[in-house]
Amino acid sequence: MGIKRDSPPLTRSQELWLLACAVLTLAPGVAHVPAWLLAAAAMALFWCAAIWWRRAALPPRWLLSFLVLAGTAGVFFTYRHFFGKDPGIALLILFLALKLLEMRRLRDGLAVVFLCYFLLLTHFLNEQGMDVAGLTLLALVVITAALSSLAHAGRHVVDHLRLSALMLAQAAPFMLVLFLLFPRVQGPLWGMPADAYSGMSGLSDSMTPGSISNLSLSGEIAFRARFEGEIPPKPQLYWRGPVLRLFDGRTWRSGIQQEKVSPGGTATESTVRYTVTLEPHNKPWLFALEMPLAPPSGAIVSREYQVLSKTPVRSRLRYDMQSHIGFVPGADEAETVLRRHLDLPGNNPRTRALAEQWRREAAQDEAVIRRMLDHFRMEQFFYTLTPPLLGENSIDQFLFETRRGFCEHYASAFVFAMRAAGIPARVVTGYQGGERNPVDGYLIVRQSDAHAWAEVWLEGKGWTRVDPTAAVAPNRIEAGLASAVPAGEPLPFLVRADLSWLKQLRFRWEAISNTWNQWVLGFDPQRQRELLSRLGMRQPDWKAMTAAMAVLCGLLLLGLTAWALHRRARIDPVQRAWNRLSRRLARIGLARQAWEGPADYTQRVAQARPELSPALAAIAGLYIDLRYGKLAGKEARRKLRGMIADLKIPPSQ
Amino acid sequence: MPYSPIDETIRHAGRIVLGKERQIRLALVCLLARGHLLIEDLPGVGKTILAHVLAKLLGLNFHRIQCTADMLPADIIGVSIYDRNTGGFQFHPGPIFAQLILVDEINRATPKSQSALLEAMEEHQVTCEGETRPLPDPFFVIATQNPSHQIGTFPLPESQLDRFLMRIDMGYPDREAERELLGGADRRDMVATLQPCMEPGELIELQRTVREVHVSEALIAYVQALAEHTRRSPEYETGLSPRAALALLRAARAWAMIDHRDLVLPEDIQAVLPAVAGHRLHPASGAPAASAADTAAALISAVPIP
Numbered sequence: 001m002g003i004k005r006d007s008p009p010l011t012r013s014q015e016l017w018l019l020a021c022a023v024l025t026l027a028p029g030v031a032h033v034p035a036w037l038l039a040a041a042a043m044a045l046f047w048c049a050a051i052w053w054r055r056a057a058l059p060p061r062w063l064l065s066f067l068v069l070a071g072t073a074g075v076f077f078t079y080r081h082f083f084g085k086d087p088g089i090a091l092l093i094l095f096l097a098l099k100l101l102e103m104r105r106l107r108d109g110l111a112v113v114f115l116c117y118f119l120l121l122t123h124f125l126n127e128q129g130m131d132v133a134g135l136t137l138l139a140l141v142v143i144t145a146a147l148s149s150l151a152h153a154g155r156h157v158v159d160h161l162r163l164s165a166l167m168l169a170q171a172a173p174f175m176l177v178l179f180l181l182f183p184r185v186q187g188p189l190w191g192m193p194a195d196a197y198s199g200m201s202g203l204s205d206s207m208t209p210g211s212i213s214n215l216s217l218s219g220e221i222a223f224r225a226r227f228e229g230e231i232p233p234k235p236q237l238y239w240r241g242p243v244l245r246l247f248d249g250r251t252w253r254s255g256i257q258q259e260k261v262s263p264g265g266t267a268t269e270s271t272v273r274y275t276v277t278l279e280p281h282n283k284p285w286l287f288a289l290e291m292p293l294a295p296p297s298g299a300i301v302s303r304e305y306q307v308l309s310k311t312p313v314r315s316r317l318r319y320d321m322q323s324h325i326g327f328v329p330g331a332d333e334a335e336t337v338l339r340r341h342l343d344l345p346g347n348n349p350r351t352r353a354l355a356e357q358w359r360r361e362a363a364q365d366e367a368v369i370r371r372m373l374d375h376f377r378m379e380q381f382f383y384t385l386t387p388p389l390l391g392e393n394s395i396d397q398f399l400f401e402t403r404r405g406f407c408e409h410y411a412s413a414f415v416f417a418m419r420a421a422g423i424p425a426r427v428v429t430g431y432q433g434g435e436r437n438p439v440d441g442y443l444i445v446r447q448s449d450a451h452a453w454a455e456v457w458l459e460g461k462g463w464t465r466v467d468p469t470a471a472v473a474p475n476r477i478e479a480g481l482a483s484a485v486p487a488g489e490p491l492p493f494l495v496r497a498d499l500s501w502l503k504q505l506r507f508r509w510e511a512i513s514n515t516w517n518q519w520v521l522g523f524d525p526q527r528q529r530e531l532l533s534r535l536g537m538r539q540p541d542w543k544a545m546t547a548a549m550a551v552l553c554g555l556l557l558l559g560l561t562a563w564a565l566h567r568r569a570r571i572d573p574v575q576r577a578w579n580r581l582s583r584r585l586a587r588i589g590l591a592r593q594a595w596e597g598p599a600d601y602t603q604r605v606a607q608a609r610p611e612l613s614p615a616l617a618a619i620a621g622l623y624i625d626l627r628y629g630k631l632a633g634k635e636a637r638r639k640l641r642g643m644i645a646d647l648k649i650p651p652s653q
Numbered sequence: 654m655p656y657s658p659i660d661e662t663i664r665h666a667g668r669i670v671l672g673k674e675r676q677i678r679l680a681l682v683c684l685l686a687r688g689h690l691l692i693e694d695l696p697g698v699g700k701t702i703l704a705h706v707l708a709k710l711l712g713l714n715f716h717r718i719q720c721t722a723d724m725l726p727a728d729i730i731g732v733s734i735y736d737r738n739t740g741g742f743q744f745h746p747g748p749i750f751a752q753l754i755l756v757d758e759i760n761r762a763t764p765k766s767q768s769a770l771l772e773a774m775e776e777h778q779v780t781c782e783g784e785t786r787p788l789p790d791p792f793f794v795i796a797t798q799n800p801s802h803q804i805g806t807f808p809l810p811e812s813q814l815d816r817f818l819m820r821i822d823m824g825y826p827d828r829e830a831e832r833e834l835l836g837g838a839d840r841r842d843m844v845a846t847l848q849p850c851m852e853p854g855e856l857i858e859l860q861r862t863v864r865e866v867h868v869s870e871a872l873i874a875y876v877q878a879l880a881e882h883t884r885r886s887p888e889y890e891t892g893l894s895p896r897a898a899l900a901l902l903r904a905a906r907a908w909a910m911i912d913h914r915d916l917v918l919p920e921d922i923q924a925v926l927p928a929v930a931g932h933r934l935h936p937a938s939g940a941p942a943a944s945a946a947d948t949a950a951a952l953i954s955a956v957p958i959p
Contacts (some may be wrong), residue, residue: 013887155955156885389865572871577957592956597919630870 007105011153015052015103017146017160018112019045022100024139025116026093032126034078037090040071042098051101058102067098069166089122089442109150116143120208130516173556181532182550183542186523202281203429203450204408205242207252209390209398212408212429216481218447222431223278224438224514225443232289233270234433235477236325238453239445239467241430243304249345250394252412252427257302271326277517278317284309287430287445289323290465296320303337304426305329305463318522331462333424341424345485348395348416355420365458369466372414377472379403381410383473406475411452424457428465432478435630439511448481463633573637574626581619581644588649598624619643659859659911662710663682669843670786672830678911679821679873679928680707680795684856684949685863686907688818688900689794690772691759691809691932696824700797704755704879711856712849716751717949718770720762722805730779742915744781749773752789756796767809768792771816818900819925819931819946836884850908859910867916874959875919876901879926882956883934890935897933902927921959926953 026033026041028355051058054062071094079087096115102108107214120136120143149155152163172386201223203215223239231237235366244252271293278286286299286307295301296319299309299466309317344352358371382404395413396406411427414634418425432451434443453467470477519527537544568576590608592601603618606613622640625631659681666677683690692700701717704751708715747906748754749770756770773779774794778787779892798815799806826834834840850857876898884892893901899911905921912921930946930952943951 008933060954153955156882157886157887193692244855594956597923597958599918599920624916624918627871628867628918630869 004064007107007623008153009105010103010109012052013157014109014149015151016105017142017149018109019100019137020105021113021116021143021146022048022096024135024142025096025119025162026562028132028135029093029119029126032086032089032092034090034100036074036078037071037093040074041093041097044100048100050101058104060482061102063633064098067101067276067477068094071098083123085125089119089125092122093118107148109146113143113147113150116146120504121213125415125476128521130520133516133520139301140166158311168283172562177549177552177556179523180528180553181545182544184523184528186430191432201606202279202447203241203285204283205254205285206246207244207408207412207427207429208250208396208430209412210407212406212452213448215450216406216448221279221510222281222447222449224278225445226275226441227443231436231443232325236289236469237433237443238428239292239431239434239449240290240292240307240428241287242428243302243306244427244429244457245304245341245343247343247412247416249347249392252415254304254306255327255340257304257306257308259300259302270327271322272325273320273322275318275320277514277522278313280314280316280318282312282314283310286313286317286321288321289325289328291324291327292324293324309516316521317531318518322449328462330457331460333457333462338424339567341426341457342419342422343414344419348393350393350396351399351413351417352397352420355417356569359421365421365456367422368423369418373466375470376414376468381405381472383469383476406467408452410472411447411454414454414466414468418454418456426455426463427455428455432467432477436509437478437511437514439507440514442514443512444510445510448512451476458502464646479482480557543561572627574623574640576635577625577641577644578623580641581647584644584647584649588651598627612647615643615647657913658855659941660893662707663911665710665730665847665850665896666706668814669706669847670699671834672826673699673703673823676703676821676823678908679885679925682907682911682925682930684791684793685910686712686818686903687791689816689905691814691817691820692795692823693820694796694797694823697718697800698825700795700823701755701757701843702840702844703823704753704795704797705837706847707729707795708753708755708777709844709847709915710771710850711753711855713752713853714857715753715755716748717757718748720759720766721756722763724762724766726766726831729770730773731779733782734900736755741780744786746786749779750788750795752791753793756794758799759796760798760808762807764807764810767807767813771813775816778834789817791860791938810921815896816906817932819928821928822945828941853872853923863907863910866909868902869916871959872905872917872919872922875956876922877955878956878959879922879952883930886955888937890937893930893933897930901925901929915942923953 023045026045030038040141047059050056057590073092075087075094076082079089082091094113096112096119099108099112099115103112109244116139120139121133123136140244141161141164144167145157145160148160148163152159203212213225241253245255250416272289273616274289276287276363286296286309288307291305292301292307299319309323355368355372358368362368362371373631380403383406384404385406387405387409388402390402396418398415399413399540408429415425415427427453431445432453433449434441434445451469453465453469455463455465467477467559532545537548544620571579585591585605588609590605596604598620604618606616621638622631622636622643626636626640662681663674663677667674670677674917680690685918702719706713707713727747729747729749730744733742733744735741736743742852759767759770762770773788774792777784777790777792780786798809825831875945879900879901880893880895883889901922902917903924905917907916908921908925909915909917914921927946927949930949934948936943936948
């Protein structure tokens with residue numbers, strides 16, 4: 001209680017600083033907070049602002065205690081426990097918001113400031129984008145300025161901000177050294193607790209009508225690719241994802257994946273090399289152009305030419321790939337495997353009958369395929385993002401009644417019909433196309449580029465890609481989704497072709513955040529090694545890095561100290577001696593107040609410690625003559641220093 | 654301690670104006686710094702007596718102007734009247750032609766009369782019918798003012814307030830001083846018996862000495878820091894003007910002198926700050942109105958001495 005009583009009350013400007021702190025601290029994390037907590041925190045902030053504005057009294061303690069209990073119960077009912085990242089952050093947010101309602105004294109202000117610093121760090125557990133980093137930096141400046149306002153009440157806003165910026169600028173070199181040299185472990189920059197992977201979107205390993213068209217409404221980035229050399233033309237950009245073989249009449253699923261015995265092949269002229277930066281999607285598959293040659297380290301190529309990572313992709317992943325465009329694999333596929341690609345459930349009789357009829361009329365498999373594609377092309381089929389719902393015999397319904405569908409409908413119907421006609425076939429999902437960012441040359445593939453197509457096995461050729469969507473809506477393959485969908489259909493805002501200035505802006509923003517991803521978030525052990533060896537560090541192991549880190553930090557500290565000493569040297573030597581006296585007297589609790597003049601100060605000290613009075617009077621007399629009178633000269637200054645050094649201060653009783 | 658006319662003046666004045674040594678010192682400082690003094694307080698707390706005592710002790714001739722709403726500038730400055738004997742106009746000087754003038758209840762005068770008076774204070778001369786006449790030297794005005802929320806007053810505008818070097822308030826006497834006042838002799842009689850402590854011309858000499866009190870670079874830096882703070886802090890409507898900073902230095906010099914020092918300390922600035930800056934600083938709108946002493950105390954504690 002002693003500290004509490006001594007702690008001075010907060011001034012109005014300090015309260016305003018703290019309020020600003022809390023708002024800016026909470027802002028970057030808004031997207032990850034439960035709605036009720038967000039509303040509660042906003043209300044607490046408004047309440048606090050209203051109290052400030054109207055100079056009203058703070059709420060009583062019993063009310064705050066009740067709010068704490070209610071909020072804690074709310075957190076418990078939301079998460080069912082108090083462990084882990086999300087409940088922890090929620091509790092911190094709750095306490096910060098409520099602490100604002102009991103800001104009375106300096107001590108409470110300090111609690112708010114440190115809570116803000118801590119809470120700011122937690123935002124990076126959810127998101128590490130450049131926008132969050134920018135907001136965090138802004139909040140950091142303001143929180144530090146608030147800390148300055150707590151320490152130096154009554155100064156001007158600009159002074160606080162300047163001090164804050166100065167302190168952060170002094171910290172920046174240390175941050176840089178730690179960032180570059182702190183030994184990295186393979187894995188994400190931030191160790192994530194287990195509940196961190198909710199809410200990642202992407203392709204799944206099953207496909208029902210509607211699953212891809214839902215994805216198509218998202219303008220989120222799925223991955224970026226940087227090609228060595230030219231980007232292949234759009235119709236060749238088939239990014240292979242999950243291969244789906246099992247069908248139960250409604251849903252396509254992938255079977256068990258096996259590693260390919262002899263992965264890859266030989267690089268030929270049509271080999272493209274590229275680097276993919278994949279956004280996390282919490283699934284093991286990686287995307288590669290058809291057909292992938294060799295897997296990146298830590299991944300395999302399956303027998304179905306799917307690239308699979310050994311662990312789900314939970315943080316942004318960068319990998320180098322080589323693909324052989326136009327390569328047709330599986331000419332020597334085993335009979336048992338092929339038979340598995342003919343399995344069909346017993347429903348959809350009309351499609352079955354149609355396919356069997358085509359089979360009877362055509363001699364070759366290719367002719368059946370052509371019949372099917374012609375059927376799509378000639379009859380009144382429509383490509384749409386909002387197809388009607390389908391019932392039990394989904395394929396019959398689609399082919400003969402609704403005739404409106406998205407790529408998954410066409411691929412699904414096509415593969416079904418092929419199997420019914422006795423041709424081994426499977427559905428391949430992935431992404432088709434992409435968009436080149438003219439700013440940095442990266443190819444951006446979005447969730448809206450998600451696509452499904454088919455593969456049929458042809459005697460003597462192998463697994464051949466057939467894209468039935470191309471028959472219905474050739475624009476989808478040539479130019480992208482936006483030009484293929486009829487006007488008026490919903491589209492992700494950023495995929496629209498109009499609004500070209502917006503598009504330019506988006507390209508720029510995405511290029512900047514890509515740089516951020518590549519160089520800041522993607523600064524992994526490999527990049528670290530590269531950089532250090534370029535800087536002349538031969539064998540950068542963790543010992544060498546730690547040593548370098550220690551040396552650099554030491555040098556920085558030395559530099560900053562020298563700077564501080566240099567600044568101090570600009571203070572008048574007389575004043576420095578006087579400050580020294582104040583520091584010495586501070587040990588017996590008699591420090592000089594910043595605004596206290598020399599006569600007042602010596603009088604106060606003499607009153608408290610009469611035995612010091614004669615010596616102090618002499619010191620103060622000399623100091624006053626030197627500082628405020630006409631006396632000058634080295635000799636007098638030295639005498640003053642000597643007198644202050646010789647002053648005997650007996651410890652207080 | 655050697656005989657000092659200033660100490661003597663303070664001692665004698667303190668015997669009549671009881672328990673108001675600070676106000677006496679400030680009034681004297683104001684006079685020595687060649688400024689004018691505004692005393693703002695309720696009627697009956699000793700404003701007039703203070704002026705009387707000072708005039709008597711310093712050996713100055715004394716006039717009193719009691720301001721009313723129907724007073725004209727001519728009532729202050731004087732008027733030229735046609736003289737039949739000489740056949741010309743003869744100037745009859747008004748009450749302003751004196752060394753120490755007490756302008757009582759200045760906020761009862763109309764703005765027109767106020768400005769005539771204040772102009773004379775600023776210029777140390779009056780112009781009447783095209784002829785400029787110098788005022789006596791030393792020339793010192795003590796104006797009193799009732800708190801301006803009283804009925805029938807014309808509060809002095811801020812620009813006019815600036816003409817006064819200092820504004821002080823008297824305040825009620827403390828218990829002891831009041832008992833002595835009530836039990837003692839009539840103050841007016843005591844004033845009548847007072848003898849001057851100074852020779853004529855001695856005051857002017859002292860005023861000259863004030864200007865020689867040493868002001869160091871460090872002290873100027875302190876005054877600058879104070880002024881700068883008031884200009885940048887959001888707590889004040891407007892900051893201290895350069896004229897106010899000059900006034901602060903002038904008053905601090907005089908304060909150092911009556912303290913028998915030939916150099917100015919930060920404490921001198923702090924001592925005169927409430928009186929010099931109190932009527933020049935206005936808290937920002939929205940903040941609660943604070944007394945001059947509180948405003949000055951807040952300003953002092955916010956600015957470290959460089």
